[in-house]
Amino acid sequence: MKRLYLLGLLACLVQPAFADVKPTAAQDRQAFIADLIGRMTLEEKIGQLRLISIGADMPQPQILKEIAAGHIGGTFNTVTRADNRPLQDAAVSSRLKIPIFFAYDVVHGHRTIFPISLALASSWDMQAVALAGRTSAIEAAADGIDMTFAPMVDITHDPRWGRTSEGFGEDPHLVSMTGATMVKAFQGAAPNTADSVMASVKHFALYGAVEGGRDYNTVDMSPVRMYQEYLPPYKAALDAGSGGVMVALNSINGVPATANTWLMHDLLRKEWGFKGVTVSDHGAVTELINHGVADNEREAAKLAIKAGIDLSMHDSLYRDELPGLVKSGEVSVQEIDNAVREVLGAKYDMGLFADPYLRIGKATDDPQDNNAESRLHREAARDVARKSMVLLKNEARTLPLKKQGRIALIGPLGDAKVDMLGSWSAAGVPMQAVTLYQGLRNAVGDKAQVVYARGANVTDDAHVVDYLNFLNWDAPEVVQDPRPPKELIANAVEVARQADVIVAAVGESRGMSHESSSRTSLSIPASQRALLKALKATGKPLVIVLMNGRPLQLNWAQANADAILETWFSGTEGGNAIADVLFGDYNPSGKLPISFPRSVGQIPTYYNHLRIGRPFIEGKPGNYTSQYFEEPNGALYPFGYGLSYTQFSLSDISLSSATLRRDGRLEASVTLKNTGTRDGETVVQLYIQDIAASMIRPVKELKDFRKVMLKAGEEQVVRFDIDEDELKFYNAQLQHVAEAGRFNLQIGLDSKDVKQQGFELR
Ligand code: BGC
Numbered sequence: 049m050k051r052l053y054l055l056g057l058l059a060c061l062v063q064p065a066f067a068d069v070k071p072t073a074a075q076d077r078q079a080f081i082a083d084l085i086g087r088m089t090l091e092e093k094i095g096q097l098r099l100i101s102i103g104a105d106m107p108q109p110q111i112l113k114e115i116a117a118g119h120i121g122g123t124f125n126t127v128t129r130a131d132n133r134p135l136q137d138a139a140v141s142s143r144l145k146i147p148i149f150f151a152y153d154v155v156h157g158h159r160t161i162f163p164i165s166l167a168l169a170s171s172w173d174m175q176a177v178a179l180a181g182r183t184s185a186i187e188a189a190a191d192g193i194d195m196t197f198a199p200m201v202d203i204t205h206d207p208r209w210g211r212t213s214e215g216f217g218e219d220p221h222l223v224s225m226t227g228a229t230m231v232k233a234f235q236g237a238a239p240n241t242a243d244s245v246m247a248s249v250k251h252f253a254l255y256g257a258v259e260g261g262r263d264y265n266t267v268d269m270s271p272v273r274m275y276q277e278y279l280p281p282y283k284a285a286l287d288a289g290s291g292g293v294m295v296a297l298n299s300i301n302g303v304p305a306t307a308n309t310w311l312m313h314d315l316l317r318k319e320w321g322f323k324g325v326t327v328s329d330h331g332a333v334t335e336l337i338n339h340g341v342a343d344n345e346r347e348a349a350k351l352a353i354k355a356g357i358d359l360s361m362h363d364s365l366y367r368d369e370l371p372g373l374v375k376s377g378e379v380s381v382q383e384i385d386n387a388v389r390e391v392l393g394a395k396y397d398m399g400l401f402a403d404p405y406l407r408i409g410k411a412t413d414d415p416q417d418n419n420a421e422s423r424l425h426r427e428a429a430r431d432v433a434r435k436s437m438v439l440l441k442n443e444a445r446t447l448p449l450k451k452q453g454r455i456a457l458i459g460p461l462g463d464a465k466v467d468m469l470g471s472w473s474a475a476g477v478p479m480q481a482v483t484l485y486q487g488l489r490n491a492v493g494d495k496a497q498v499v500y501a502r503g504a505n506v507t508d509d510a511h512v513v514d515y516l517n518f519l520n521w522d523a524p525e526v527v528q529d530p531r532p533p534k535e536l537i538a539n540a541v542e543v544a545r546q547a548d549v550i551v552a553a554v555g556e557s558r559g560m561s562h563e564s565s566s567r568t569s570l571s572i573p574a575s576q577r578a579l580l581k582a583l584k585a586t587g588k589p590l591v592i593v594l595m596n597g598r599p600l601q602l603n604w605a606q607a608n609a610d611a612i613l614e615t616w617f618s619g620t621e622g623g624n625a626i627a628d629v630l631f632g633d634y635n636p637s638g639k640l641p642i643s644f645p646r647s648v649g650q651i652p653t654y655y656n657h658l659r660i661g662r663p664f665i666e667g668k669p670g671n672y673t674s675q676y677f678e679e680p681n682g683a684l685y686p687f688g689y690g691l692s693y694t695q696f697s698l699s700d701i702s703l704s705s706a707t708l709r710r711d712g713r714l715e716a717s718v719t720l721k722n723t724g725t726r727d728g729e730t731v732v733q734l735y736i737q738d739i740a741a742s743m744i745r746p747v748k749e750l751k752d753f754r755k756v757m758l759k760a761g762e763e764q765v766v767r768f769d770i771d772e773d774e775l776k777f778y779n780a781q782l783q784h785v786a787e788a789g790r791f792n793l794q795i796g797l798d799s800k801d802v803k804q805q806g807f808e809l810r
Contacts, residue, residue: 077393077396077397080396080401081389081392081393081396082389084144084146084392085385085388085389085392087144088144088388090371090374090381090384091118091119091371092118092119092143092144092146093384093385093388094119094366094367094370094371094384095114095117095118095119095120095121095367096118096121096146096387096388096391096392097121097353097358097359097360097363097366097370097384097387097388097391098119098120098121098122098359098360098363098366098367099120099121099122099123099124099151099327099359099360099361099362099363100114100120100122100123100124100362100363101123101124101125101330101361101362102123102124102125102126102131102135103125104125104362105362105364111123111135112134112135112138113138115135115138115139115142115148116138116139116141116142117142118142118143118144118146119367120139120148121148121149121359121391122148122149122150122151122195122359122391123135123148123150123151124150124151124152124153124197124361125152126150126152126192127152127158127191127193127418127474127475128191128192128414128418129190129191129192129407129408129409129411129414129415130411130414131192132150132191132192132193132408133192133405133408133411135148135150136148136404136405136408139404140404146392146395147395147400147401147404149194149195149394149395149398149400150192150193150194150195150407151193151194151195151196151197151248152188152193152195152196152197152474152475153196153197153198153472153474154184154185154188154193154196154197154198154234154245154474155196155197155198155199155200155214155472155474156168156180156184156470156472156473156619157180157183157184157187157429157473157474157476157619157620158184158185158187158188158191158193158474158475158476159187159191159418159419159423159424159474159475159476159477160183160184160187160424160425160426160428160429160476160619160620160621161429161468161469161470161473161474161476161481161619161620162180162183162184162428162429162432162433162619162620163180163432163433163436163470163616163617163618163619163622164213164214164470164471164472164561164597164616164617164619165199165200165213165214165215165216165226166212166213166214166215166216166217166597166598166616166641166642167433167436167437167470167615167616167617167618167638168180168216168226168230168432168436169215169216169217169222169223169226169641170217170436170437170438170614170616170638170639170640170641170690171432171435171436171637171638172222172638172639172641172731172753172755173435173637173755174225174226174229176431176432176435176436177226177229177230177233177432178229178230178232178233179233179428179431179432180230180233180428180429180432181199181229181230181231181232181233181234182233182234182236183425183428183429184196184233184234184474185233185234185235185236185243185244185245186243186425187423187425187475188245188474189242189243189244189245189407190243190407190415190423191407191418191475192407192408192409193245193407194245194246194398194400194406194407195245195246195247195248195291195292195394195398196234196245196246196247196248197248197250197294197327198230198234198247198248198249198250199216199226199227199230199231199234199247199249199250199285200214200215200249200250200251201215201216201223201224201226201227201249201250201281201282201284201285202214202215202250202251202254202255202256202257202281202296203215203217203218203219203220203223203256203257203277203278203281204217204218204256204257204261204642205218205256205257205651205652205653205654206256206257206258206260206261206651206652207261207570207598207599207600207642207645207651208260208261208262208566208567208568208570208598208648208651209256209258209261209262209263209566209598210263210560210561210562210563210564210565210566210567210597210598211255211256211263211561211562211563212256212561212597212598212599212642213470213471213561213562213597213598213616213617214471214472214563215256216281216641217640217641217642217687218641218642218643218654218655218656218687219641219654219655219656219687219750220276220277220278220280220281220656220749220750221280221749221750221751221752222641222750222753223280223281223641224280224281224283224284224285225284226641227249227281227284227285227288228284228285228287228288229288230247230285231247231249231285231288231289231290232288232289234246234247235247235289235290235291238397239289239291239397239398239399240397240398240399240402240406241399242399242406242407246290246291246292246394246397246398247285247289247290247291247292248290248291248292248293248294248325248327249282249285249286249290249292249293249294250293250294250296250329251294251295251296251297251298251305251329252282252293252294252295252296252305252311252316252326253274253278253279253282253296253300253305253311253315254267254269254274254278254279254296254298254300254305255267255296255297255298256278257269257278257298258298260566261566261567261651262566263563263564263565263566264297264298264564265298266298266299267298267299267300267301268300268301268302269300269301271778271782272743272778272779272780272782275778275782275784276777276778277656279315283320286320286322286324290324291324291325291394291397291398292324292325292326292327292394293316293322293324293325293326293327294326294327294328294329295311295312295326295327295328295329295332295357296329297329297330297332297335299339303341304332304335304336304339304341305332306328306329306332306333306335306336306351306352306355306357307336307339307341307342307351307352307355308355309354309355309356311355311356312326312355312356312357313355313356316356317356323393324390324393324394324397325358325359325390325391325393325394326356326357326358326359326390327357327358327359327361328352328357328359328360328361329361330361330362331361331362332352332357332361333348333349333352333357333360333363333365333366334348334364334365336348336351336352345365345368345369346369346372346373348365348369349365349366349368349369349370349373350369350373350378350379352365352366353366353370353373353379353383353384353387354379354383356387357387358386358387358388358390358391359387359391370384418475419477419480421480424480424620426620426621429619429620429621429625430621430624430625430628432619433615433618433619433621433622433625433626434625434626434628434629434634434636435634435637435638436616436618436638437613437614437615437616437618437625437626437629437636437638438613438614438636438638438639438640438689438690439611439612439613439614439629439636439638439690439691439692439693440594440602440606440612440613440614440685440689440690440691441605441606441609441610441611441612441691442610442611442691442693443609443610443611444610445693446549446589446591446610446611447591447611447613447629447630447632447693448629448630448631448632448693449549449551449591449630449631449632450496450631451491451492451493451495451496451631452495452496453496453497453547453548453549454496454497454498454499454546454547454548455488455492455496455497455498455499455547455548455549455551456499456500456501456540456543456544456546456547456549456550456551456588457484457485457488457498457499457500457501457551457553458500458501458502458503458540458543458544458550458551458552458553458579458583459502459503459504459552459553459554459576459579459593460502460503460504460505460506460529460553460554460557460575460576461484461506461553461554461555461557461593461595462483462484462485462500462502462551462553463483463484463485463486463500463502464483464557464595465478465479465481465483466478466481466525466557466558467557467558467595467617468481468482468483468595468617468618468619468620468622468623469481469558469617469619469620470558470561470597470616470617470618470619471558471559471561471562471563471597471617472562473558476619476620480620481619481620481622481623482620482621482622482623482624483622483623484551484553484593484622484623484626484627485498485500485623486623486624487622487623487624487625487626487627488551488623488627488630490623490624490627491624491627491628491630491631491633492631499543499546499547500543501536501539501540501542501543501544502529502536502539502540503536503537503539503540503552503576503579503583504533504536504537504540504575504576504578504579505526505528505529505533505536505575506526506556506557506560506573506575506576507526507557507573507574507575507576508533508573508574508575509573509574512560512573513526513528515559515565516557516559516560516565525557525558525559526557526559533575533578536579537578537579537582540579540582540583541582541583541585541586544583544586544588545586545588547588548588548589549588549589549591550583550586550588550589550590550591551591551593551630552579552580552583552590552591552592552593552609553593553595554572554576554579554580554592554593554594554595555572555576555594555595555596555600556572556573556595556596556597556598556600558597558617560596560597561596561597561598561617562597567598568648569601569648570598570599570600570601570645570647570648571600571601572600572601572602572605577604580592580604580605580608580609584608584609589610589611590608590609590610590611591609591610591611591612591613591630592605592609592611592612592613593613593615593626593630594612594613594614594615594616595615595616595617595618596614596616596617597616597617599640599642599643599644599645599685600644601644601645601646601647601648601684602644602684602685603646603647603684606684613626613629613630613636614638614640615629632693632726635692635693635694635726635727635728635729636690636691636692636693637690637692637728637729637730637731637755638690639688639689639690639730639731639733639797639798640685640686640687640688640689640690640798641687642654642687643655643683643685643686643687644683644684644685644686645683645684646679646680646682646683646684647679649676650676650679650681650683653682653683654687655683655686655687655688655747655748655799655800656687656746656747656748656749656750656799657746657747658744658745658746658747659744659745659746659747660674662674664681666681666682682800683800686798686799686800687750687798687799688731688733688750688796688797688798688799688800689798689799689800690731690798692724692726692728692729692730693724693726693728694722694723694724694725694726694727694728694760695722695723695724696720696721696722696723696724696728696730696758696797697720697721697723698718698719698720698721698732698795698796698797698803699718699719699720699721699803700718700803700805701716701717701718701793701795701803701804701805702716702717702718702805703715703716703793703805703807704716705807706806706807706808707807707808707809707810708770708771708772708775708807708808708809708810709810710772710786710809710810711772712771713769713770713771714769714770714771714807715767715768715769715770716734716767716768716770716793716795716805717765717766717767717768718732718765718766718795718803719763719764719765719766720732720756720758720763720764720765720766721758721762721763721764722758722759722760722761722762722763723761724760725760726760727757727758727759727760728757728758728760729755729756729757729758730755730756730758730797731753731754731755731756731797732753732754732756732766732795732796732797733750733752733753733795733796733797733798733799733802734750734751734752734753734768734770734793734794734795735748735749735750735751735793735794735795735796735799735802736748736749736751736770736774736775736791736792736793736794737749737791737792737794738775738777738787738789738791739789739790739791739792739806740789740790741777741787741789742779742780742787743777743778743779743780745777748792748794748799748802750799751768751770751774752768752774754766754768768795770793772786772809773786775787775791775809786809787809788808788809788810789808789809790806790807790808791806791807791808791809792804792805792806793805793806793807
């Protein structure tokens, strides 16, 4: 073992010639780490537990000094090999030569930006999701990054929450599948391969359930609901091998996640058997004082380390307080060692002991231009982006557009490079993004004319503009057109009048769907609503292209637009991808991963809600049922909804048997037919309802889905296998059980319009 360790040390000294020294067996790993811990001073151990933000925490010379002293375990926010190399040089010059690791928020792309996470989930296409994740990892690893703070699998039922854009929607099954796919794609063959990054699933746990959708707010939730709805995606990401877990900023039933022993010890480590590293969120240890569970810094550090926070992000408290806490005996060396073991284990798994420069490489191999076009993966981004768009309305076949005549592109998001990228756009460069204006012109060439008018600012609310520009250090995020709103609209109307069709690019600026950007309204901002009304008044066909990171309130658009395409924030190749869809070069196939309420007052509108005693029955209004009386009930666009340029029909469900035995299987099949005149893809969705159980069960739950491509006129039998596992739920004792009785199996092309068939579990 000692030999291995010495080889490891030599590898650090004479890098990267020792890249082939890869101790692999689990036993070797354990012994290697134990041996290393045995040589560490308390200060060095504590150093390993500190994750430092480059550019925010301390000046560069001090960072280098602290790394060289062995006082920093990892850093985040550097995105080039040239930036990371001197930091790693400092680490391998430290007494024990323990490498540091480099992390970054690689959420939906690194240099090439893919559509935002909510859009990735809208594809319901795991190959597309995997392509986005794998490409992001390859690009990030090529920039010397070892770990990503992703995927984010926080389920949310509240679109007011700005981070809705970062997640995969409202459904446990879809979020779990998408999250697990991302983890596997990030980590590739294994986290220690040169083109992989280690995933750290976040934010553990329940962050998407913050009260009122207000970021960082408290979460209060019954254990059954946690286990049934909110926890499965984290577990799925761990089962997929996520090496890390980022702990959430919120509290859970009165205890902040960062100080939550139940969460990290009992659930994560004991019940789920997690063996990787836990990372606090940014400054979360200090925030324990604000939460009111720690009276001072010392208590905060003590609570966090004891609860199981291995790495303290943006740390000062572990450095300042842990030495004294250990000295006084309040924190044991064992507790410190436990955390250090996980940090070193993660570094081991990332391949950094075998070669600290695994992803940084040799200086001579550094890219001459980090932003070079040749480093981008445009084709992949375009492919994934068009698969993620959802056609919400298409009256009288307004879409696809013909590449002829004159097309008026109007709206503040029609030529907005920054917004195309969406929030958390990693090392994406706005100048490299294709706007819709560019995309439309690329698509039509000289066959048609595309004219553009801005028509409005994203918002005229000076307070909102100030808010959105608050955090941007390099350049303002939102640049206002100084012309008066009336003049902007008048100009747009003039342009629209001379065109055959209007494409209105409206929605949110990207910062409106971001961390801490919670909204009280889901409306398209007033400036753009006024523009849309003026455009409608021209009488020209109106196609609304939405760019936004959360469900919006779209009643007016649904009533007045001829077509609506939800494009989310579609990334570097967004403009080309949207043009592909608008002109029918790609037939839209996305489905909503989250319900669109009719108004803020309807929140939450998630489809898989529990049954109640007095349900509202559509078409049979009346008193004393559960309803809002001023407007139609239920989502405007339900979960799983999305149109195509072709039409599909589903046959009735045929079941292999009316009874499912506990050790048996049931096959449900439907015939899907493309009854239209174009080839197209759709998603066949399987839902199950437990008709009567010991606990109230949801009206339906997604259990499986298939994305199917059919040529015009073609049909295909789509089969689903159901076994006891699909019927299991957490009962009042938190046992995962399937109870005998009747079930209602539903298959549809969205969650609302379904075929049904009963069966019994015996
Ligand atoms: C966010 C995390 C993110 C971290 C590092 C925090 O503010 O909540 O999601 O990973 O910053 O950038």
